[in-house]
Amino acid sequence: MIENLLSWTQYLPALSKGVGVALSMTGIVIVLGYLLGLILAYASVSKLQVIKIVALVIVEVGRGVPLLVLLYIVYQGLPQLQLTPTAFASAVIAFTWSAGAYSAEVIRTSIDAVPNGQSEAAIAVGMNRLDSFRFIIAPQAIRVGIPPLMNIAIQFFQFTSLAYVITVPEIMQAAYFQATVTFDYFSVFLAAAFLYAVITIPATMLVSRLERHLAKHL
Amino acid sequence: MLGVVGYIALGIGATLLITASAFTIGGILAIPLALAQRSRFAILRLLVRGVVNLVRAVPPLVWLFLVFFGFAELGLRMSPLMAAIATFSFIAMSYFAEIYRAGLAALSRGQEEASAALGLSTVDSYRFIVVPQVFRVVGPMMASYGIGLLKDSALASTIGVVELTFRAASQAQQTGQGLTIFAIVGIIYLLLSLPLAIVSRQVDSRLRARFSVA
Amino acid sequence: MNHPVNNTEESAPMFLRASGITKKYKEHRAVDNVTLEIDQGEVVSIIGPSGAGKSTFLRCINFLEMPTEGTVSIGKESVAVRTDSRLPSRAELAAIRRSVGMVFQSFNLFPHLTALRNISLAQERVLGRSGEEADEKSYQLLKRVGLDKKATAYPGQCSGGQQQRIAIARALALDPLVMLFDEPTSALDPEVGAEVLAVMRELADEGMTAIVVTHEMSFARDVSDRMVVMVDGSVVEEGDPHAIMSAPSHERTRQFLSAVVGR
Numbered sequence: 001m002i003e004n005l006l007s008w009t010q011y012l013p014a015l016s017k018g019v020g021v022a023l024s025m026t027g028i029v030i031v032l033g034y035l036l037g038l039i040l041a042y043a044s045v046s047k048l049q050v051i052k053i054v055a056l057v058i059v060e061v062g063r064g065v066p067l068l069v070l071l072y073i074v075y076q077g078l079p080q081l082q083l084t085p086t087a088f089a090s091a092v093i094a095f096t097w098s099a100g101a102y103s104a105e106v107i108r109t110s111i112d113a114v115p116n117g118q119s120e121a122a123i124a125v126g127m128n129r130l131d132s133f134r135f136i137i138a139p140q141a142i143r144v145g146i147p148p149l150m151n152i153a154i155q156f157f158q159f160t161s162l163a164y165v166i167t168v169p170e171i172m173q174a175a176y177f178q179a180t181v182t183f184d185y186f187s188v189f190l191a192a193a194f195l196y197a198v199i200t201i202p203a204t205m206l207v208s209r210l211e212r213h214l215a216k217h218l
Numbered sequence: 219m220l221g222v223v224g225y226i227a228l229g230i231g232a233t234l235l236i237t238a239s240a241f242t243i244g245g246i247l248a249i250p251l252a253l254a255q256r257s258r259f260a261i262l263r264l265l266v267r268g269v270v271n272l273v274r275a276v277p278p279l280v281w282l283f284l285v286f287f288g289f290a291e292l293g294l295r296m297s298p299l300m301a302a303i304a305t306f307s308f309i310a311m312s313y314f315a316e317i318y319r320a321g322l323a324a325l326s327r328g329q330e331e332a333s334a335a336l337g338l339s340t341v342d343s344y345r346f347i348v349v350p351q352v353f354r355v356v357g358p359m360m361a362s363y364g365i366g367l368l369k370d371s372a373l374a375s376t377i378g379v380v381e382l383t384f385r386a387a388s389q390a391q392q393t394g395q396g397l398t399i400f401a402i403v404g405i406i407y408l409l410l411s412l413p414l415a416i417v418s419r420q421v422d423s424r425l426r427a428r429f430s431v432a
Numbered sequence: 433m434n435h436p437v438n439n440t441e442e443s444a445p446m447f448l449r450a451s452g453i454t455k456k457y458k459e460h461r462a463v464d465n466v467t468l469e470i471d472q473g474e475v476v477s478i479i480g481p482s483g484a485g486k487s488t489f490l491r492c493i494n495f496l497e498m499p500t501e502g503t504v505s506i507g508k509e510s511v512a513v514r515t516d517s518r519l520p521s522r523a524e525l526a527a528i529r530r531s532v533g534m535v536f537q538s539f540n541l542f543p544h545l546t547a548l549r550n551i552s553l554a555q556e557r558v559l560g561r562s563g564e565e566a567d568e569k570s571y572q573l574l575k576r577v578g579l580d581k582k583a584t585a586y587p588g589q590c591s592g593g594q595q596q597r598i599a600i601a602r603a604l605a606l607d608p609l610v611m612l613f614d615e616p617t618s619a620l621d622p623e624v625g626a627e628v629l630a631v632m633r634e635l636a637d638e639g640m641t642a643i644v645v646t647h648e649m650s651f652a653r654d655v656s657d658r659m660v661v662m663v664d665g666s667v668v669e670e671g672d673p674h675a676i677m678s679a680p681s682h683e684r685t686r687q688f689l690s691a692v693v694g695r
Contacts, residue, residue, distance in 0.1 A: 060408070061404060061408070064365070064369075064407065064408045064411055064415070065369070065404040065407050065408060066368075066369040066370070066371075066372035066373075066383065066407055067369070067372075068372040068373060068375070068376075068383055069372060069383060069386070069400055069403055069404050069407065070404075072383070072386070072387060072390065072396065072400045073396070073397065073400040073401065073404065075396075076387070076390045076391075076396030076397075076400065077390075077396040077397030077398075077400050077401070078396075078397070079394075079396065080394065080395055080396055080397040080398070081397065158276075158277040159277070161277040161279045161280060162277075162279060162373075164279070164376075165376055172277075172279060172280065172283070175280075175283075176283075179287065183291070184291070185283070185287035185288045185290070185291040186284065186287075186288035186289070186291045186292055189280060189283045189284040189287065189288050190284065190288065192280050192283075193276040193280045193281070193284060196275065196276045196277055196280060197272060197275040197276050200274075200275040200276070201271060201272075201275045204271070204275065326538075326540070328536060328538055328539075328540035329540060329542065331496050331536070331540060332534075332536065332540035332541075332542070334496060334529065335494055335496060335529060335532075335533075335534040335536075335603075336529070336553075336554035336558065336602070336603075336606065337526055337529040337530045337554060337558040337606065338553075338554055338557055338558060339522075339526070339557075342557045342558075346542075346545075346553055346557070347542055350544050351542075351543065351544050354544070
């Protein structure tokens with residue numbers, strides 16, 4: 001009975017190759033996504049209307065269009081322009097777009113969350129705008145923004161599962177392959193679910209602990 | 219091209235059917251879960267928390283495959299549409315439970331104390347005091363999650379539900395005009411989410427960040 | 433902890449009697465075997481330093497806080513709680529709460545309902561009054577606290593003092609036998625608190641039975657018939673307000689009064 005209940009674990013080794021791909025994709029997407037988010041957040045408050053509008057459109061599309069559709073736009077769309085990125089690169093581009101859009105929103109609201117009086121006080125003691133941002137605003141905004149930014153990282157680890165549809169060899173691709181070979185669909189996908197949960201749950205707990213810790217000093 | 223767009227747009231029905239069904243079913247099933255999280259019994263609270271966290275710890279695509287392919291292997295065969303609705307209802311349930319819980323937590327303790335002091339029954343207290351106030355907090359968050367569901371419904375294409383994304387993918391393959399076709403589909407999704415987006419804009423952005431789903 | 437002031441054996445059945453009320457949090461006794469009786473038309477104020485258990489005791493009377501031990505009787509209703517036995521039933525709680533009106537420090541008005549609806553809701557749901565009857569009564573009560581013009585306003589559109597007066601009207605609407613006031617002016621500016629105290633004074637003159645936890649010493653002295661001093665969860669002194677304030681017999685009362693008057 002116990003053996004039966006645990007039979008799904010036999011698929012863990014085969015799927016764990018996908019974990020490496022998923023994690024490294026997440027790492028790349030998050031670094032690029034935060035950078036893009038920073039640029040988009042800055043551009044969305046630009047005095048130049050053109051830049052502002054372009055930034056807002058990128059953010060709204062990145063957040064409002066299903067990630068799967070973004071993935072298809074890149075993977076099946078770019079060839080129409082005679083560009084043929086690999087599956088992995090396509091996934092990175094699409095996910096970075098979306099992660100950048102979400103990060104931009106978090107960064108913007110975190111900066112907004114710092115009370116106006118703070119920059120007024122900084123200016124009143126004679127700081128210039130850059131110093132006021134660097135020493136007063138940014139440190140406070142970071143306390144607000146870090147937990148949601150880390151949640152975005154966890155989310156995008158889960159989203160890497162979508163790359164399966166364009167044949168990136170991540171966890172779901174490995175699972176689907178195993179399933180079609182063994183016809184043991186339930187156990188294989190249970191093993192996949194386990195792998196995602198076993199990474200996501202501790203990560204989420206860590207973030208909420210960090211969130212409580214940071215909130216203490218607000 | 220117009221014919222292609224028309225063909226794709228026919229998928230709107232299935233997309234909305236999945237979204238609306240999951241929203242309604244999940245929204246109802248979440249009520250007992252949210253209430254259980256306020257139970258006096260720690261075991262019940264822990265159990266519900268565990269389920270809610272587990273559902274969210276696994277990507278929707280994995281749940282979808284588990285339900286569609288996995289359950290079929292165990293003998294529970296569903297049509298792709300049924301499997302999609304069942305999966306997304308189940309996922310929505312856990313998110314809504316969390317949203318309701320946050321809404322209840324935002325309600326000041328004094329409100330329930332005042333209803334108790336006035337002698338209102340538990341049912342009356344929920345009906346007249348708790349639910350109307352919680353709904354104001356929770357309404358925009360639910361709308362925001364509704365957009366998430368709309369976007370998640372695109373995953374149904376991977377198990378063969380003929381909705382927007384499925385139709386677009388098949389057309390893109392036939393015509394080789396992937397960029398144009400998926401750009402159009404993207405715009406259709408944005409337009410569909412517009413009514414919900416207007417409602418959700420009223421929500422505090424920090425709460426939105428916490429509950430946002432892509 | 434027993435004080436000699438009470439001679440319950442010889443008096444008629446009291447209007448409200450809370451006896452042997454104890455509230456323990458883990459090993460800490462927030463309220464330690466407190467007994468209080470009050471007669472119809474009497475106003476009793478409870479004073480004492482913060483953390484003395486005054487509010488906790490008050491909240492035990494209508495079971496917003498479940499006492500660890502003790503008995504509460506109001507009119508014909510009587511509910512006993514013992515550490516090792518059953519909790520009060522729903523019906524018992526409902527009966528007690530119907531007989532007791534409560535006014536909170538933070539008002540706790542229902543923000544999504546108009547002033548009038550705040551007052552009429554429980555009349556309809558708890559007492560089964562008709563809509564018109566409840567509205568009429570609510571309007572009269574608003575008039576009585578001087579806020580009939582605010583009938584259709586939402587709590588958010590009213591000042592703190594107005595909100596508290598509406599909350600008083602809400603509590604009075606069920607025709608309670610006893611009113612409990614839990615530091616009703618603590619959340620208010622002094623001049624705004626004064627308008628609330630004025631309303632309470634009028635109600636007292638009209639014969640309201642009330643227990644008032646307060647830091648307003650002049651109100652406690654002038655309006656209440658009896659004063660109870662609580663320190664560290666126990667009653668240390670009880671009697672005529674003027675007598676206690678001019679010549680406190682207990683050392684802790686003296687300390688407390690000099691601290692309050694010194695402010």
